[in-house]
Amino acid sequence: MATNGDLNRKLRMALVGGGSGSFIGRVHATAAVLDNRAALVAGALSSNPERAKASAADYDIPEARAYTSYQEMLEKENALPESERIDFVSVATPNHMHFPVAKAALEAGFNVMCDKPMTLTLAEAEELYEVVQKSGAVFAVTHNYTGYPLIRQAREMILNGDLGEINAIRVQYIQGWLRTKLEDTDQKQAAWRSDPAKSGAAGAYGDIGTHAYNLGRYMTGLLPDKVSSHLTTFVEGRKLDDYGTTVIRYENGALCTLTASQISHGRENDLAIEIDGTKAAIQWRQENPNEMIFRQNGEPHKIYTRSPGAPFMTPMGDAACRIPAGHPEGFFEAFANIYRAAFDAMALRALGKDFEKKDTIYPNIHDGVEGMYFIQQCVASSGQDGAWLPLKHDAARR
Incomplete structure (x- = not known):
């Protein structure tokens, strides 16, 4: 070709x-x-x-x-x-x-x-x-x-109705690298991420919370309605949040709980998501990205693996694979899938x-606008002691 x-x-x-x-x-x-x-x-x-x-x-x-x-x-x-x-x-x-x-x-x-x-x-x-x-x-x-094969597999399964109506999302992105005030050293990445002039209104929530929020939106296709958020800074003297929890209500009534942390000892890049539907539930973890657990009451748990060509793979999941099953694909390949599309x-x-x-x-640009609106509304909600604020944005939905 x-x-x-x-x-x-x-x-x-x-x-x-x-x-x-x-x-x-x-x-x-x-x-x-x-x-x-x-x-x-x-x-x-x-x-x-x-x-x-x-x-x-x-x-x-x-x-x-x-x-x-x-x-x-x-x-x-x-x-x-x-x-x-x-x-x-x-x-x-x-x-x-x-x-x-x-x-x-x-x-x-x-x-x-x-x-x-x-x-x-x-x-x-x-x-x-x-x-x-x-x-x-x-x-x-x-x-x-969003480029991981099993994330795209899950997206198609959800949109095909395999999980039924989505009721709940639990998503977290947990790190520990900013447990100390690393920005006071010569660590370049910590310095700009903790500087409001370079990072924006949010710290952990701008850096990794946006990933967690976007993943839930991408996989389920649910449209957000309202948000209630509590952000905090646990490291003394830090200018931006390093921990936060959020509840999102979607238009169909589903709820999402989202946690982002950069101060949890021993945690690296633990992005994990669970999605509950009326028919079944799934679970995926970024640090073990080539497996996804599928659960139904009364049935044995199924473990989906990244298996190109297998009959259980959806077209989108299969197309995101590059090498045969059993050979791990990871961060670079997922990133490359964004470029490829x-x-x-x-x-x-x-x-x-x-x-x-x-x-x-x-x-795309719609997702980018929605991500910035998510950051703004989480910061605003936290400033109002977790008040429920709207999470609909016209530009994100045009």
Whole structure:
């Protein structure tokens, strides 16, 4: 098969952020090229010009296309012949830079892959929504946990009615790396995540709580109605929340309890979800992503494994697999599935063809706006001692 179908070439990628010491920049770069459908050819890898230039060698970016700012990159890339310039920009910066970089890239005509949370504020998210609509570009938010094969398997099973009507969701994302005031050291990741000017109005809830919320929405398709939240900061002197619990009421009457923590001893990246329906229930855990438990009263528990080609796999779950059963697939592959789905749309756009913009396999601008609204309403609810606040947003549902 030709690369990217009728486009018959690799998509050309630019990375913003991801300089020396970055975790997520390397993840984006690895995920994007995993299926040999893209090549990283340009970048503005740091806000520090010297570091930006020096980091380019880590990614094999040619010196001529290692830029010292995203503004320089967009201007010079647009001046290149169409056969050479980039197709999309991946935004892997701290949160406060997501909006300006994504907005500028869209207005320059490029597709965008944006890390989460999508922006620093809801107002920025709403403005970016309008920019995406005007641009006609592909825009994806890398809520990468939606890319796991068994998450997509569960989504199809739920939408097919295998669980019946959904009554309850219990989801948690538990970490322990910020148990001490790590931001007072030279730890770069802790420093910006605990700084309201760079992280936004929420700490743990902006960083990992948004993943937990998005996962429940993605798997069930339930529309949120109201939210009641209690966020707190247990580490003295920290400026943003490091622990929180939330209750979400959905329009069908279902309830979700969501917990996010970054101060739980010994916990690493324990994102786990249980979903109860009238017919059955499922359970999945990110630290053991190749298994999903399916339960029905009076029946033995079933363990679904990531098994490409097996008759119990749904089409969406099967399509998200790359290697045979028994060989674990994990974080990079799930991340790459977000890219792969977005690449399908990018190839169509490059060929001048229509592509789906809302009901996509990958999280899109609608999901990004909803995530920022979730953060805003949780912070506001917590400030009102857990008051119930609305969780419907027009832009997220258009």
